[in-house]
Amino acid sequence: MDFGSQGPGAAARASRVSGARAVVAVAGMYLAGCASLAPPDSTPPAPVANAYPADASGPVGADALQAAALAWRDYFTDPELRGLIGLALRNNRDLRMATLRVEEARAGYRIQRAAQLPAFGVEGQAARSRVPGDLNASGRSLVSGDYEVALGLAAWELDFWGRVRSLKTAALETFFATEAAQQAATVNLIAAVADGYVGLRELDERLRLARRTIASREESFRIFTRRVEVGATSKLELTQVEALLTQAQALGAQLERERAAQAHALALLVGAPVELEAPPPGSTARALPALPALRAGLPSDLLLDRPDIVAAEHQLRAANADIGAARAAFFPRIALTGSFGSASAQLGGLFESGSRTWTFAPTISLPIFNGGRIRANLDLAWVRRDMAVAEYERTIQGAFRDVADALSAQHWLFEQARILQATVDAQTERARLAGLRYENGAAAFLEVLDAERDLLAAQQQLVQTQGALLASRIALYAALGGGPLDARAADAALPPDPRPGQSP
Structure with a gap:
């Protein structure tokens, strides 16, 4: 099936299906x-x-x-x-x-x-910053904001x-x-x-x-x-x-x-x-x-x-x-870290459509040398x-x-x-x-x-x-x-x- 011909909504659904399959496979x-x-x-x-x-x-x-x-x-x-x-x-x-x-x-x-068991937590972040004009390509000072709310998964070890x-x-x-x-x-x-x-x-x-x-x-x-x-x-x-x-x-x-x-x-x-x-x-x-x-x-x-x-x-x-x-x-020790939530540059747009954000970061570590x-x-x-x-x-x-x-x-x-x-x-x-x-x-x-x-x-x-x-x-x-x-x-x-x- 050609997902490119179905529009951005179909592609998003396909992405969610692929992610769900990955989670099922990992489980x-x-x-x-x-x-x-x-x-x-x-x-x-x-x-x-x-x-x-x-x-x-x-x-x-x-x-x-x-x-x-x-x-x-x-x-x-x-x-x-x-x-x-x-x-x-x-x-x-x-x-x-x-x-x-x-x-x-x-x-x-x-x-x-x-x-x-996995440990979940709610995380919230609000930040405002100003960049001077001489550090900006436009030559004018820039004020920006960053607002995030997410449900986070801490480093959960897969106990293989x-x-x-x-x-x-x-x-x-x-x-x-x-x-x-x-x-x-x-x-x-x-x-x-x-x-x-x-x-x-x-x-x-x-x-x-x-x-x-x-x-x-x-x-x-x-x-x-x-x-x-x-x-x-x-x-x-x-x-x-x-x-x-x-x-x-x-x-x-x-x-x-x-x-x-x-x-x-x-x-x-x-x-x-x-x-x-x-x-x-x-x-x-x-x-x-x-x-x-x-x-x-x-x-x-x-x-x-x-x-x-x-x-x-x-x-x-x-x-x-x-x-x-x-x-x-x-x-090897395998751990999962991720989050799912909403982010926006404006506080009023935090929960609007299109503000969804997520991260998924599996890690693997293998000891090589530790002095015995x-x-x-x-x-x-x-x-x-x-x-x-x-x-x-x-x-x-x-x-x-x-x-x-x-x-x-x-x-x-x-x-x-x-x-x-x-x-x-x-x-x-x-x-x-x-x-x-x-x-x-x-x-x-x-x-x-x-x-x-x-x-x-x-x-x-x-x-x-x-x-x-x-x-x-x-x-x-x-x-x-x-x-x-x-x-x-x-x-x-x-x-x-x-x-x-x-x-x-």
Whole structure:
């Protein structure tokens, strides 16, 4: 067809059709390309045994629960402990920092995702200029104007080699890793608060036993003081009773100091003032919080249940994506820049017929010499990928050890607590019989002193072991990855946003 015979309107239409076809062709090439140069995502085999050690046997009965299906509110049933954990999830600053890192990584991903899309903007320009007559061919001064309004396309990279997409994938995997790290921080915080609370209640029970012993020995000291005054016993026995009393008083002062430090540490974890007063003297025994037994499962379960392993896996995938971006830097980079709008020498003629203007400026750049920077960048990406592999394997090994340590501690502490309970029963009977023998003149008072001293030590050791047994169950819950977390906990850890009009 002869466009020259159809007039300027037909030629303009033909030009638009040709331009549209060019755009379609470029879009087709773009969609057909975009091949990622990143290595395939793969994780190395777990560098641990297929089962936990024989000395780390855990409960396998029907009563044993699976940690992955047990939310923390279902595992920690003590009302006071639940309240402390809830406060910690809202106020702990370390958890708040981990949650803010998630938001930081989310924003970084959104920035990289936006790089895949063209960026349009409206541009406007107005200029007036005067040229003197001696610089003009006509010999007269000339005043001119230039007015433009256009919709502009910034340098949009056609991602034929997947560089931009690899960067977006790396940002997405980093976001996932940060989110998993925040979940790991949440589980660790829950376990730390529970462990601190159990330690506090353990010290309360030890303090209650010490106070009861101090009261008993104060009464004995009063009785023996009276006996010395009336000449019914020797001053040596009074001195022995006094020594036993001061030992118990020193233990009580030590436990008071340890309890205060434990309460301060727990308040720091919670992140807010808490009322954790010691039980008053003469109060009855308060049982330590009960925790059900957990089923450990297989080491392979940790790959899905432990959030820190999940985070390390996402970091490995991000390192793979970075390799793809570094490889793509060796290939040509094609970018599109253009604009479409109206221009006129007079402001009044800016939008009149015939004032349309457009530009289309594709660019291509190919690195030739850069001093080895691109090659070094690729080598760096590979090294960081190898580091991510080592970190992934180290995290798995650490998780395996955490579970094995918690299982073995739980097994042997249970056995130790059973033995110590029998020891306390025997020492209680020994102290009773020693007192009877002394009252009947069949034994020296030193035998009574030894029996009471050994009884107090056994009682203290039993309470410590019972607290350590509960701590091992808390450690096992955390080592197995904890249970499902409430999404509201992450939102509660965020500070209020003072910025108005923030878009999601």
